Amino acid sequence: MQVLVTGGAGYVGSHCAKALAAAGHVPVVYDNLATGNRWAVRYGPFEHGDITDLTRLTAVMDKHRIEAVMHFAALSDVGASTSDPLAYYAVNVVGTHRLLVAMRARGITRIVFSSTCAIYGMAGRSSALGEDTPALPISPYGQSKNTAERMIADSAVWGLGGVALRYFNAAGADEDGEIGEAHEPETHLIPLVLHAAAGLRPDIKIFGRDYPTRDGTCVRDYIHVADLAAAHVQALQRVEPGQFAAYNLGTGSGSSVLEVIDAVRRICGRPVVAIEAARRPGDPPELVADPARAHAALGFTASLTLDDMIESAWRFLVNHGNMDPRRA
Ligand SMILES: NC(=O)c1ccc[n+]([C@@H]2O[C@H](COP(=O)([O-])OP(=O)(O)OC[C@H]3O[C@@H](n4cnc5c(N)ncnc54)[C@H](O)[C@@H]3O)[C@@H](O)[C@H]2O)c1
Numbered sequence: 001m002q003v004l005v006t007g008g009a010g011y012v013g014s015h016c017a018k019a020l021a022a023a024g025h026v027p028v029v030y031d032n033l034a035t036g037n038r039w040a041v042r043y044g045p046f047e048h049g050d051i052t053d054l055t056r057l058t059a060v061m062d063k064h065r066i067e068a069v070m071h072f073a074a075l076s077d078v079g080a081s082t083s084d085p086l087a088y089y090a091v092n093v094v095g096t097h098r099l100l101v102a103m104r105a106r107g108i109t110r111i112v113f114s115s116t117c118a119i120y121g122m123a124g125r126s127s128a129l130g131e132d133t134p135a136l137p138i139s140p141y142g143q144s145k146n147t148a149e150r151m152i153a154d155s156a157v158w159g160l161g162g163v164a165l166r167y168f169n170a171a172g173a174d175e176d177g178e179i180g181e182a183h184e185p186e187t188h189l190i191p192l193v194l195h196a197a198a199g200l201r202p203d204i205k206i207f208g209r210d211y212p213t214r215d216g217t218c219v220r221d222y223i224h225v226a227d228l229a230a231a232h233v234q235a236l237q238r239v240e241p242g243q244f245a246a247y248n249l250g251t252g253s254g255s256s257v258l259e260v261i262d263a264v265r266r267i268c269g270r271p272v273v274a275i276e277a278a279r280r281p282g283d284p285p286e287l288v289a290d291p292a293r294a295h296a297a298l299g300f301t302a303s304l305t306l307d308d309m310i311e312s313a314w315r316f317l318v319n320h321g322n323m324d325p326r327r328a
């Protein structure tokens with residue numbers, strides 16, 4: 001299939017574009033490069049454009065005879081969404097609306113959407129989260145993704161087939177070392193801890209030591225980006241026009257901030273200075289997936305571990321990340 005990959009120059013989108021190409025599809029990347037990288041677009045054509053530009057979206061759909069969409073384009077920094085919520089609603093809600101209008105106009109009835117466990121918000125405190133857990137987002141980011149997901153679900157009425165993949169925390173890099181996580185500025189925990197191990201930053205700040213978790217730091221379910229990419233290809237094959245489904249993508253097991261820092265120290269064999277800091281607004285204490293439904297419906301199981309994520313991300317940083325050996 002000719003698949004429009006919005007946000008395909010970004011971290012998760014570029015790994016999914018690679019998996020699509022490997023499965024015989026043509027990933028047509030549509031991205032404004034706000035947080036993505038032109039060098040990460042290497043598995044199909046690139047079209048520069050904004051997700052809110054309806055005219056450009058329909059022109060690109062026509063030019064490439066698009067048959068299905070994978071929608072990654074978004075602003076996705078939980079903390080930043082609490083200080084600039086309107087920017088998040090503009091890209092994540094208005095942008096998704098324009099994309100759906102363009103799809104409807106062109107009769108495209110298959111979409112796989114990047115949703116997130118951030119839609120569950122405070123619901124995640126007690127146990128692993130199933131898909132029927134009520135959405136209680138506590139950040140504008142989580143709210144914007146929840147609204148986008150609802151628009152896709154409601155669009156079944158005009159024939160849209162949608163699969164929302166609610167990922168937990170993506171981490172790791174392509175096993176071939178071609179692509180990996182490279183944001184500027186970086187805000188995600190694992191790459192930041194690796195930067196500290198590499199001497200590219202002096203320390204890592206622990207955002208909150210007083211959460212109601214086993215060691216007082218936030219717990220997240222980290223999932224390898226290669227596992228996510230495989231799940232997207234599986235989901236695309238199962239999209240049925242006029243039907244909507246949502247699946248959690250996680251490992252079912254959580255790691256605290258302190259556990260991630262210790263794992264990096266062990267795997268990289270380097271010291272990491274960790275400094276206690278205030279809580280970051282918008283952070284729920286604990287988000288861990290119950291991945292049973294994705295396993296039953298998609299045949300999906302996360303096969304890679306936290307160690308695999310850290311090892312592959314470390315290799316990517318050492319090979320491509322401008323690591324300064326004098327400070328190591
Ligand atoms: N990384 C995670 O842990 C994670 C977890 C859950 C969900 N998600 C979701 O997965 C998707 C991808 O996340 P990511 O980590 O790869 O982020 P990313 O920032 O690396 O990728 C997002 C891409 O969208 C593009 N983009 C942003 N605004 C755009 C606009 N207005 N028009 C066109 N393109 C635009 C960016 O340039 C970038 O290439 C997002 O929708 C995010 O909400 C990510």
Ligand SMILES: O=c1ccn([C@@H]2O[C@H](COP(=O)(O)OP(=O)(O)O[C@H]3O[C@H](CO)[C@@H](O)[C@H](O)[C@H]3O)[C@@H](O)[C@H]2O)c(=O)[nH]1
Binds near residue numbers: 116168169220287
């Ligand atoms: O310097 C840092 C950076 C992060 N954290 C903590 O580490 C955890 C993970 O943070 P981060 O890597 O920024 O991921 P999340 O905020 O959990 O958000 C990611 O994971 C979400 C799903 O949980 C996605 O929806 C988002 O798009 C994606 O950015 C959180 O508790 C943070 O408070 C720190 O303590 N110090």
